[in-house]
Amino acid sequence: MNSEEEVNDFVKNGHQQYLPHLSIDSVIFGYHDQQLKILLLKWIGLDGWGLPGGFIRRREPLSQAAHRILQERTSLEDLFLQQFHVFGDSPYRLQERSAREFTEKYGLVVGDDNWLFERTLSIGYFALVDYSKVSVRTDFFTTDYRWWDVSDIPPLLFDQNEVVEKALATLRLQIYHQPIGLNLLPEKFTLAEIHSLYETVLGKELDQRNFAKKLVSLGLIKKLAEQRAIGPHRSPYLYQFEKEAYEDALKQGIVHTY
Amino acid sequence: MNSEEEVNDFVKNGHQQYLPHLSIDSVIFGYHDQQLKILLLKWIGLDGWGLPGGFIRRREPLSQAAHRILQERTSLEDLFLQQFHVFGDSPYRLQERSAREFTEKYGLVVGDDNWLFERTLSIGYFALVDYSKVSVRTDFFTTDYRWWDVSDIPPLLFDQNEVVEKALATLRLQIYHQPIGLNLLPEKFTLAEIHSLYETVLGKELDQRNFAKKLVSLGLIKKLAEQRAIGPHRSPYLYQFEKEAYEDALKQGIVHTY
DNA sequence: TTGTATTCCGTAAATTTTACGGAATACTTT
DNA sequence: AAAGTATTCCGTAAAATTTACGGAATACAA
Numbered sequence A, B: 001m002n003s004e005e006e007v008n009d010f011v012k013n014g015h016q017q018y019l020p021h022l023s024i025d026s027v028i029f030g031y032h033d034q035q036l037k038i039l040l041l042k043w044i045g046l047d048g049w050g051l052p053g054g055f056i057r058r059r060e061p062l063s064q065a066a067h068r069i070l071q072e073r074t075s076l077e078d079l080f081l082q083q084f085h086v087f088g089d090s091p092y093r094l095q096e097r098s099a100r101e102f103t104e105k106y107g108l109v110v111g112d113d114n115w116l117f118e119r120t121l122s123i124g125y126f127a128l129v130d131y132s133k134v135s136v137r138t139d140f141f142t143t144d145y146r147w148w149d150v151s152d153i154p155p156l157l158f159d160q161n162e163v164v165e166k167a168l169a170t171l172r173l174q175i176y177h178q179p180i181g182l183n184l185l186p187e188k189f190t191l192a193e194i195h196s197l198y199e200t201v202l203g204k205e206l207d208q209r210n211f212a213k214k215l216v217s218l219g220l221i222k223k224l225a226e227q228r229a230i231g232p233h234r235s236p237y238l239y240q241f242e243k244e245a246y247e248d249a250l251k252q253g254i255v256h257t258y
Numbered sequence C: 001t002t003g004t005a006t007t008c009c010g011t012a013a014a015t016t017t018t019a020c021g022g023a024a025t026a027c028t029t030t
Numbered sequence D: 001a002a003a004g005t006a007t008t009c010c011g012t013a014a015a016a017t018t019t020a021c022g023g024a025a026t027a028c029a030a
Helices: A004-017 A062-074 A099-106 A160-174 A191-202 A208-217 A243-252 B004-017 B062-074 B099-106 B160-174 B191-202 B208-217 B243-252
Strands: A022-032 A035-043 A081-087 A121-130 A142-149 A221-227 A237-241 B022-032 B035-043 B081-087 B121-130 B142-149 B188-190 B221-227 B237-241
Touching: A022 A062, A022 A160, A022 A191, A035 A191, A062 A081, A062 A121, A081 A160, A081 B081, A121 A160, A160 A191, A191 A208, A191 A237, A208 A221, B022 B062, B022 B160, B022 B191, B035 B191, B062 B081, B062 B121, B081 B160, B121 B160, B160 B191, B188 B191, B191 B208, B191 B237, B208 B221
Parallel strands: A022 A121, B022 B121
Antiparallel strands: A022 A035, A035 A142, A081 A121, A221 A237, B022 B035, B035 B142, B081 B121, B188 B237, B221 B237
């Protein structure tokens, strides 16, 4: 959505194509080189940063909408995307405050009754990707983007700081239960790679040997016969996710026996 | 909503009061006497059973809407109600198939463009209550209700069987993490009471002594000095939930250290 | 040949979870 | 009053899991 014509059509007629009152907010965790970051977009006019998001087409399954929105923004497909909460306790979470402000900021003439000004509940999704491989697409409303360190998130639009916090909590809670990381690591990876991913996401150190034992005993990864030559003195064994275990996990999560 | 006038107004003008395209479905688990049941309503006209639910008022916080809907239906207030998933992958989850069928069934004349016929996503909530203490209120659309055993749920409207399954899975997963049961047991309860509650919900036997040790060591319950006289040979000690631990749990869940 | 960086294990201790039975109490019945 | 019965109340030993921790072997570089 970049040309003025497209934007105009979206603002004026979007309610015909999309479900009103509902949006999807995506918390895209980007991991690379021992750093966990979140993708934020800068909205023109507003001085704030916000989460990438979008609307659900009227006849589009919800999860498909979440994938489409993420794909449009990052070009990433087939990600593990997880719905984690609906935010709707701030009933006045409006996209803008008034038609006049909107006109001033974007130069688009709209009525006070425009669909974008109505109350919007937001469905939160999160994903974990390798941010060095993502090329972010901006658009008319969001001309800039940046990956922010999770420990240093700026004040966000609306209640989105709460959204990010809840996403992070859910990510950490589920990292041993859901195939988070499947889209992140290469198909074959070393212990060191997955180990530092987990350390970074959880924000704490994990004993290497015990970590490997645990993941193998949970059946999530298996050791391959191959080694990778990555330099002098370095040819660690490769590991791979256990496909079946992951598919089970995708369906039902890994259930604990209490 | 019982009088014809009220119903008419709801059907014709509900979209002015409520957010369209969104509903709340409540899975109300009822426990009593070692049995775990679910409250289902029988819809007139349709031959199916369905979950109690409702709509969100245009300026009403989401969680407040969930409480209101439950309260209107059961008279229960201040419950622990937990949002667990948004269902929106069946894009054609319509309330009815057509205006004509609607008119035939309910004797109300409506247009094909009525708000009730539009696509509706549903936000699932669940609660756990003592079903012997609930007096269910029916209305124009739902003239009958029944508590069904969880192992014997009939085919439900739309995709609601999936909703129930997911609610049950979430309930079991969270029973040691969230203050489920807080609204269920009396303020002071015996070990036998909470023990059989957990056994019933989880659908398996739990060793009494270990169970008590675990709940106490988790800090969820504490033993009181009082005993309860419930009959010959019977005056077990009473236990109580640890208020602070529960409040923490309410806020963030009880987090495991992996 | 020596030195250095890197990978690869395995075991002992601590903790947690599980399994399991018998003693004491208080009332009821005879 | 005594014996019987139903109920509550522990505690410990074994098993499983989790945690802590260091040294030997390898492969290249100097």
